[in-house]
Amino acid sequence: MxxxxxxxxxxxxxxxxxxxxxxxxxxxxxxxxxxxxxxxxxxxxxxxxxxxxxxxxxxxxxxxxxxxxxxxxxxxxxxxxxxxxxxxxxxxxxxxxxxxxxxxxxxxxxxxxYLGDHEIMRKGLIEKTIYPNFSEHISTYLAFTLFYTSSLYLQSDKKRELIDEFNKNTQLCKLTEDFVFTTAYMEHDTNDNENVESNPDAKKLFEDMEFKSKILNLKYKFMTQTDCLVHGDLHTGSIMLNQDETFVIDPEFAFIGPFGFDIGALVANLVNSYIHHSVVTKDEEFKNYLLETIKEVLELFEVKFLELWDKQKESALLVDDFLDEDSLISFKSEFMKNILRDSIGFAGAKIARRVFGVAGVEEIRGIKDKVLKQKAEVLALRISREFVMKYENLKNTEEVLEMIKNAG
Amino acid sequence: MxxxxxxxxxxxxxxxxxxxxxxxxxxxxxxxxxxxxxxxxxxxxxxxxxxxxxxxxxxxxxxxxxxxxxxxxxxxxxxxxxxxxxxxxxxxxxxxxxxxxxxxxxxxxxxxxYLGDHEIMRKGLIEKTIYPNFSEHISTYLAFTLFYTSSLYLQSDKKRELIDEFNKNTQLCKLTEDFVFTTAYMEHDTNDNENVESNPDAKKLFEDMEFKSKILNLKYKFMTQTDCLVHGDLHTGSIMLNQDETFVIDPEFAFIGPFGFDIGALVANLVNSYIHHSVVTKDEEFKNYLLETIKEVLELFEVKFLELWDKQKESALLVDDFLDEDSLISFKSEFMKNILRDSIGFAGAKIARRVFGVAGVEEIRGIKDKVLKQKAEVLALRISREFVMKYENLKNTEEVLEMIKNAG
CATH class of the missing domain: 3.30.200.20 (Phosphorylase Kinase; domain 1)
Structure with missing residues (x-):
């Protein structure tokens, strides 16, 4: 053909x-x-x-x-x-x-x-729709897709075959390298330059070298950490759902990358919605629902991922009986903490890039009132900065929620 | 054909x-x-x-x-x-x-x-040969091969092409995963079982869960960190040299892996020689030469790698002017520290695997006197443990030398 x-x-x-x-x-x-x-x-x-x-x-x-x-x-x-x-x-x-x-x-x-009975999650959240099964569904989705395509499940030969299949998604990975990790933090013609010009918040961001150094570390992780097959663009516009069902669509950015990248994208977009409601609707109940969702997604993901891992005695990484039971539990716990950390780091980058970079999100760039929009931007940059500066030392999901709430 | x-x-x-x-x-x-x-x-x-x-x-x-x-x-x-x-x-x-x-x-x-005028470095070092140009040569080799095949030099598309070329070196990577990171720390029929049986040092190693958990982290890094094209087996048996020239041979284990892997292999094998001379010849002068060589290799590598990096304003990782001068210097300095850390972690694994695992090295397994051989093994395990338990927090090469000297 x-x-x-x-x-x-x-x-x-x-x-x-x-x-x-x-x-x-x-x-x-x-x-x-x-x-x-x-x-x-x-x-x-x-x-x-x-x-x-x-x-x-x-x-x-x-x-x-x-x-x-x-x-x-x-x-x-x-x-x-x-x-x-x-x-x-x-x-x-x-x-x-x-x-x-x-x-x-x-x-x-x-x-x-055709998902005729489902709506794009981003729109649903703007309209304050509560999805009672979402955390349960998406945590399963994340645990299964990330675990089963990783070296914690696959043997080395299968993992390398998987890398072969996805390694050459060069152009879309490059879009992420550019738009998520680079151009959104500097003068660039793809940015939302009408907003950038003479905007002190943009100037502050572009000159925040401490923050940008951390972004560079995250970019390096993105480019060189081959944990598993990730969706690569798991924002709330890639999720279609209703009260009963949840579908993940549009994985054209799929590549072999870090565990935390999809989780981070999702958290970032839930935070974007939180910011929207903090500034526009001021609906405390819905904001709490969003915070609760972030917490549930992170915690359920960990539980489910560990459940899958516990069943898998042999993989590229592990052979049975290499560690004793207690040491294996500690090893896994530390491993999960690192996934959480990376997730929040990536979430930080994903939040910041939407403020002045190409392809803003409806929740923030779509706010008509200029004062409110600027308020939302400042809040986004504040949460993003907290995430990016502190992700490496995070201990648990409580700390993530605290960072979001305290920024408001 | x-x-x-x-x-x-x-x-x-x-x-x-x-x-x-x-x-x-x-x-x-x-x-x-x-x-x-x-x-x-x-x-x-x-x-x-x-x-x-x-x-x-x-x-x-x-x-x-x-x-x-x-x-x-x-x-x-x-x-x-x-x-x-x-x-x-x-x-x-x-x-x-x-x-x-x-x-x-x-x-x-x-x-x-044909390298007729060159000898295998391992043998030369056992015979206490001093190679005055070695540190200079090998640090250049390491800096050039690692830098020019990394995302600090290549653009993303070229890096992905390189991954395509080497990704399927599955079997030899698996040998390393097994023999360097797994079987050498547990009961296994490929081990030097004549020595393992009823050997309290082997028992202690196989039961050292703290150490083995760290080895597992290093194994995971080996499997998933795609920094650059590494030789993959850069021990002193893969180096042929004389007073004037240095050649690196046998890169059949080459793959896209962590920066620190080749450096670590080299350090490990210099340490093996140091252990040999600590126990067998007790030649303090030659031991000092070996320590000095380790220090020079690590420090010259860093200088030369940074020189190449400073010339390269644009790469997959960096675009010009993303960071200001000072921040870029700090970023690179932290990056180099991480390479040093990983190198010493891998060196630790590479030292320990030679003690009871398959394919021991002449310097230790070749010691005829049983008492001396056991002494060398204990020293190897002690230095290896220092390296593996502490590599993540290393600050400079001085600390590496201290760990080696203090173990003796």
Whole structure:
């Protein structure tokens, strides 16, 4: 199959010939609409005209960064990594990852389950929606995906095969290296420069060498710590959910990286929502729900990760009986503390980069009132700084919550 | 070309057809002899009968671990990594790496410069040979090979290409994971069990959970920290030298690993020699030379690595002007301290594994007198323990020397 960038019409033509589409929709007439609002790809919904509840999602990568335009070239190979990651994660957690119906690396295209009854978490949180099962679900997702792709579960040969599969997601890793760890802390033309210009908070951030040195350490960790397969962009815009179900989507940034990176991204985005509500709605109850969620996610993750680890006596890292029971418990406990630390470090970077960098978040950049927006920015920078300056010495999740609450 | 395991006769036949051999030796008659005493491969010397100074080395990998025998299967693919690493290192440092005349990944074979005027460093040190240029040479070798293959020099895409080239050196990395970080600290049939049995020092080591937990951390670093291309087995048996020249050979264990791994291997083997002379020759002058060499290697490495780094304003890690001058200096200084720390941690593991594990070193396992040998073992275990328990908090090379001297 030769690659061709599709539009609504050619997409309809393309999919009508596919067996899976015929199986799924039978003889129904189909409609196609483009619904993508992401930064990278085009996303289409294909619906049955007879039964609009019958629908699938088609996602195609194009040769450029959608949110910037055709002048920002970006290889469509990224879809290969998204497909590979979706399949891996689905394998471990079929109830948290959309089902794939069709994939083509040639066409940089994937057809998958339509999540019609689910909403993007970022929007839900802005609207103060409480998701009673979220912490339970996402902690399972994190524990399973991170553990089963790590050297704590895999043998060395399998781990190296996994590295082979994801090592060349070069361009999207580079986006993170640039946008999360570099350009958001210095003068740069990709920044939100309307806000940056003559903004004392931006000036202060860009000149905060102590903070930026720590960011550089985190960038180095990001680039060189090959713990496990991470989603790579696990913000609340990559989560679709409702009261019962939680799905993680869009793993095109997937790569072999640090344990803490996905956890950190998630914490950062829960904090962004907390900041929004601290400044805009001032809803203490919802703020507490968010804090509680952060605590639960971190603590449940640890419990579940350790449960998986305890079942695994042999791996690349461990052979049975190398350590005695007590020493193994201490070793694991220290190991988990380091994951927590890295997570909070990465969360700090992820919060700060959204303030002045490219691709701000709705919760903060979307605040219409200028005074409130600036208040939110200051709060974000304060929490981020606490996280980044102190993550290496954190002892427990209580300290994380204290840092968030005390910054307010 | 189809792979065929060669012997002296078929080797002669094979090389006589090669253009490079005809060029190098002209019409001279050739003799071939097997001279390998390593653990893995067969090594032949090809000489001109007319002028025995004209000679080349031919190295061929076989499908098993030579030192154990045909029952220990080991893919000959390892030669691909050796060839790739030799070429990379030669590229940066043609005066410290043997020249390659011919290579064939199909035949798992490489023909290279014969180092007839050089001796294996391990043997030289046992005989109390002083090498006046060694610290200077090896610190250059380490600084260049480690820096130029790291994210401090390379851009991210080039770094990922390098990872692709070496990621699948799975089997030899696994040998290190097993023999350096695992089996040498527990009951295992590959150990030197004649010595292990009813040996209280072995029992103490195998039950030292505090020490073994730290070893496990070092193993994890080895498996997941992708700083740069390392030689992977840089002991004094992989160094051939004389008063003027120093060559590093045998990089078949090359992989993308931690900065500190090669430095640690080298320090460990200098310490092994120090232990030998502490117990056997009691030559204080030579012991001081060894201590001085350790200090020089560590300090010169740092100076030279920083010199290269200072010239490199842009890399995967850094963009120019991200940090101000002072902060960059502090950042680099902290970075170098971490390399020193990891080096000493790895050195500790490398010393301990030689005591009871497979493949002991001549300096210690080769001591004929049982009492002296046990003394050397105890000293090795004591220094190793100091290194492994304290490496994370080291401040400078002085502390390293103190640990060695105080253990004696």
């Amino acid at each position: 030769q690659y061709k960038e599709l539009d609504v019409d050619s997409m309809l033509e393309f999919i009508q010939d596919l067996e899976v589409i015929q199986e799924y929709f039978g003889s129904d007439e189909l409609s196609v609409a483009e619904i993508g609002d992401g930064n990278l790809n085009y996303v289409y919904i294909v619906k049955s005209k007879q039964d609009p509840k019958k629908a699938l999602i088609v996602k195609q990568a194009v040769e450029y960064l959608r949110c910037v335009g055709e002048e920002y070239a970006l290889s469509r190979e990224r879809m290969n990594f998204e497909i590979r990651a979706l399949k891996k994660f689905y394998h471990y957690l079929p109830s948290f990852v959309p089902k794939i119906y069709f994939e083509s690396e040639d066409m940089s295209l994937v057809i998958m389950q | 189809q792979y065929k395991e060669l012997d002296v006769d078929s080797m002669l036949e094979f090389i006589q057809d090669l253009e490079v051999i005809q060029e190098y030796f002209g019409s001279d008659e050739l003799s071939v002899a097997e001279i390998g005493d390593g653990n893995l491969n067969y090594v032949y010397i090809v000489k001109s009968k007319q002028d025995p100074k004209k000679a080349l080395i031919v190295k061929q990998a076989v499908e098993y671990l030579r030192c154990v025998g045909e029952e220990y299967a080991l893919s000959r693919e390892r030669m691909n990594f050796e060839i790739r690493a030799l070429k990379k290192f030669y590229h940066y440092l043609p005066s410290f790496v043997p020249k390659i005349y011919f290579e064939s990944e199909d035949m798992s074979l490489v023909i290279m410069q």
